[in-house]
Amino acid sequence: MADRYLTFTGTTPGRFLTRRLGLPQPATLKRWSPQRPALEGERLLLTAGKSDLEWRDAGLDLTASAGKPAAVLLDATGVRDVETLAEVHAALHPVVRSVAESGRIVVLGAPLSASDHHQAAVQQALEGFTRSLGKEIGRGRTVNLVRLTDVRAAGSTLRFLLSPRSAYVSGQVIVVGAYGEGAHGGREGAHTGGARDAGEAPAGSDRPLIDPDRPLTGRTALVTGAARGIGEAVAETLARDGARVVVLDVPQAEQDARRVADRLGGTALALDITASHAGERIAAALPDGLDVLVHNAGITRDRRLVNMPAERWSSVLDVNLASVLRTTDALLESGTLRRGGRIVATASIAGLAGNAGQTNYGASKAGVVGLVRSLAPRALAEHEVTVNAVAPGFIETRMTAAIPLFIREAGRRMNSLAQGGLPVDVAETTAWLAHPESGAVNGQVVRVCGQSLLGA
DSSP states (O other): OOOHHHHHHTSHHHHHHHHHHTOOOOOOOOOOBTTBOSOSSOEEEEEEEOOOOOOTTOOSOEESOOSSOSEEEEEEEEOOSHHHHHHHHHHHTTTGGGSOTTOEEEEEEOOOOSSOHHHHHHHHHHHHHHHHHHHHOOTTOEEEEEEOSOGGGOHHHHHHHTSGGGTTOOSOEEESSTTTTTOOSSGGGOOOOTTSOTTOOOTTOOSOOOOSSOTTTTOEEEEETOSSHHHHHHHHHHHHTTOEEEEEEOGGGHHHHHHHHHHHTOEEEEOOTTSTTHHHHHHHHOTTOEEEEEEOOOOOOOOOGGGOOHHHHHHHHIIIIIHHHHHHHHHHHTTOEEEEEEEEEEOOHHHHHOOTTOHHHHHHHHHHHHHHHHHHHHHHHHHOOEEEEEEEOSBOSHHHHTSOHHHHHHHHHSBTTOSOBOHHHHHHHHHHHHSTTOTTOOSOEEEESSSBSTTO
16 A cells, blocks of 8 residues: 555645644655666765774775765774764764765674673664664664674675665664674585675685676575565565575465466475475475575464464464474475575564564564574574574555554654555565675574664
């Protein structure tokens, strides 16, 4: 369903009226398209504190000055005390107003020291600063914090956050290297090459190049619940990036699944993901193995706990959590998910912040978060596979279109961008986590919610 309020505020009378009444004034977000693959404008590099990062070979086309930058990258990894924290203000204060509409601000922080509580305090302060700036900056601009120690491991992450692909990702703290140090970039030894432009192999390397436009070429991706909605958008985006996509959905949706698969040049797999043999069926259907596993299938059976029968509870937990646990275990143990692979599960802000009438759904999605945080270090160590999750907020789908008007409007406006996201926003985030150069991103739960006001 179209967001008529967003359309109205884009008109001259709409801007005048909403400004006079103090109502939200969302900006139309600039998302990726073949015609507009990058933000239009320069990327400005600023520094606070004494940084040890090497930017000369970052491959990010950074500049030391720009009149109206499309993006600002602030290296605050060298902030170690309250005095140098003031340099964050000094660096950004003069340029915030000049950042282009739908522009990006990315703050780089360091891991929190276990032995220096002054450094830990001011680095933690960057989270409050970043999230607060994201809530006030407006005009479709986003603000995120990336914690890292080596820019070479963060190339895919920085390219994503500094591009139109991250239009609905704001107020996030992403750790690069928490569990991912030394992770393989993909099967056949594809390099992680973090800070280089995708496709540029290290000097003297015989590893295969990665096509920057189709980085998943030669890889197979399976998306559950992919016959429609967010799952369909994820399948489309992974196919756009070169993956051979397997579209999995329940037998009742087989016709739709085949339609999607045929359009994308992939294959359809009609399967009840809750079946005890689902993992075996998937393995049998993929004798050559799997590189990207996207757990997207999910259902809702909303009702307040006092009125919720056991069947509504168990059905949601079985689809949204138990099936994810069973199939993940089966595909790792069988070796179907190849070394250098990626697992991306779909959580939800309902699992992070809770939501009335969704104790079953919130429990299932919080369970996905627990799975990611526990499995990520072991999956990397034992299988060289990364495990991450996306947590969508209010996304414009047929399901949210059925929500009563006033609740729907509240869902749309209660975020820093004052609008709902699109399925492609979740898909682009999934594609970044699936990227062969995202091997140092592991154990992360990234909210795709426009910085929802729920649960910070």
